[in-house]
Amino acid sequence: MAHRVFLSSTFTDLEDYRRTVQSALRQLGAIDVSMEYFGARDERPAGECVRLVRDESDLFVGIYAHRYGYVPDGARSSISEMEYWAATEAALPRFIYLVDDNQPWLPAHIDAGQSRERLLAFKNALQKRHICQRFGGQDQLATRVVADVGRHIAMQKASAVGPGIPVRDIGLESLRGSVTETTDEWNSRRNSVYENHRDLFLTHVIRPSSKPGQTFDAFIYLIRHKSEDLSDVGVAEFFLGPYWENKVFPAVAQDGFIGISTSAYGTFLCICRVTFTDGSHIYLDRYIDFEMQRTGGSGT
Numbered sequence: 436m437a438h439r440v441f442l443s444s445t446f447t448d449l450e451d452y453r454r455t456v457q458s459a460l461r462q463l464g465a466i467d468v469s470m471e472y473f474g475a476r477d478e479r480p481a482g483e484c485v486r487l488v489r490d491e492s493d494l495f496v497g498i499y500a501h502r503y504g505y506v507p508d509g510a511r512s513s514i515s516e517m518e519y520w521a522a523t524e525a526a527l528p529r530f531i532y533l534v535d536d537n538q539p540w541l542p543a544h545i546d547a548g549q550s551r552e553r554l555l556a557f558k559n560a561l562q563k564r565h566i567c568q569r570f571g572g573q574d575q576l577a578t579r580v581v582a583d584v585g586r587h588i589a590m591q592k593a594s595a596v597g598p599g600i601p602v603r604d605i606g607l608e609s610l611r612g613s614v615t616e617t618t619d620e621w622n623s624r625r626n627s628v629y630e631n632h633r634d635l636f637l638t639h640v641i642r643p644s645s646k647p648g649q650t651f652d653a654f655i656y657l658i659r660h661k662s663e664d665l666s667d668v669g670v671a672e673f674f675l676g677p678y679w680e681n682k683v684f685p686a687v688a689q690d691g692f693i694g695i696s697t698s699a700y701g702t703f704l705c706i707c708r709v710t711f712t713d714g715s716h717i718y719l720d721r722y723i724d725f726e727m728q729r730t731g732g733s734g735t
Contacts (some may be wrong), residue, residue: 438442438588441468441492441527443518445504448544452498452573459577464583468492481507488521495522496580498570499561500534501545503554516557530583531567533558536569537645562643566651566725567715635661637707637721649698651725655705656694665693672708699723 444453459515467485481672488495497519512520524528525725534540546554570576594603616624637649638658641651657664657671671693673684684695702724710716 437464437466438493438584438591439466439468439491440494440584441488441494441518441522442470442496442498443488443515443522444498445500445502445515446470448502448541449498450547452576455573455577456496456498457582459581460584463588465494465583465584465588471519481510481517484514484518485521485655488518488527489525492522492527494524494584495519495527495529496584497529497531497561499532499554501540501554503546503550503557508732513553513557516553519557519561521605528587529565530580530587531565532570532576532579533561533567535569535571564643566641566643569650571686582715629660632717632719633667633711634662635709635717635719636660637705637719639705639723640722641725643699646698648700650700651724652696652698654694654696655707655721655723656692657707659707663691665691667711667713668693669710669712672710674706674708676703678703 436672442453442456442460446453453469453471457469457471460467468491470484495518497515499515504515506513510517519529530656545551559725568579570579596602636658637655639653639655641653644650644652646652655673657665657668659665665688667689671684671686673695678699679697685693686693702722705721705723707719707721708716709719
């Protein structure tokens with residue numbers, strides 16, 4: 436069954452962007468539910484738009500530039516904002532895209548006065564609730580939308596695994612060749628990872644960034660398998676790469692955690708050297724991404 440994607444935005448300023456995204460979504464096999472069904476105008480019927488979001492859509496894609504959009508007589512919000520809140524109330528996965536502030540834009544398509552203030556308030560609310568993607572050109576936007584929507588669809592179609600669930604037959608022998616491993620060998624490899632790491636691993640949590648120009652704030656920290664005891668760890672040193680001036684950031688236990696906090700615009704690799712109180716050390720690594728927020732939509 437094809438996924439129905441509601442594409443929300445203002446129209447006049449984003450017409451070409453919408454057309455590029457719609458084409459990309461259709462190539463993905465999705466159905467775009469769009470304002471074009473109402474004659475492609477900003478003054479579309481609010482009630483019908485909200486109904487389509489609530490009753491006829493599986494996913495919501497919100498694209499926002501520098502216009503707040505049409506506010507119907509007697510309404511307190513633009514139709515674009517109404518559509519977003521309808522998707523929120525319907526608990527649809529929501530993917531949000533904001534134009535890059537450095538992207539050249541026609542002055543005629545930039546709001547001023549009260550409309551600008553309403554738009555800024557709406558964008559601020561979105562950035563507090565979501566990991567928002569920035570976009571410049573049409574193709575960049577379409578690529579990001581398709582990546583997010585495609586990942587969500589793949590998650591829905593992925594084979595479930597678990598106790599009592601038969602293993603899917605995908606012709607594994609033709610894919611891996613003659614190399615086989617017994618269950619005991621698999622368990623041995625798994626247990627050796629625990630042993631070599633002393634049951635320590637890196638993990639991270641993220642949230643939308645409160646820092647201008649950054650996408651997310653991340654807390655990267657040590658976690659021990661089935662234990663909260665980190666008393667044998669003397670220090671952990673975190674290396675994040677050139678953006679952080681190739682500095683090494685040390686951390687010791689504080690309130691039961693050993694970790695660091697940072698802000699970032701994109702994904703990156705973190706390497707950590709853990710030195711134990713007996714003088715030995717290990718290296719751990721963690722790819723810091725925001726897929727946990729992007730896949731399936733974010734925000735509540």
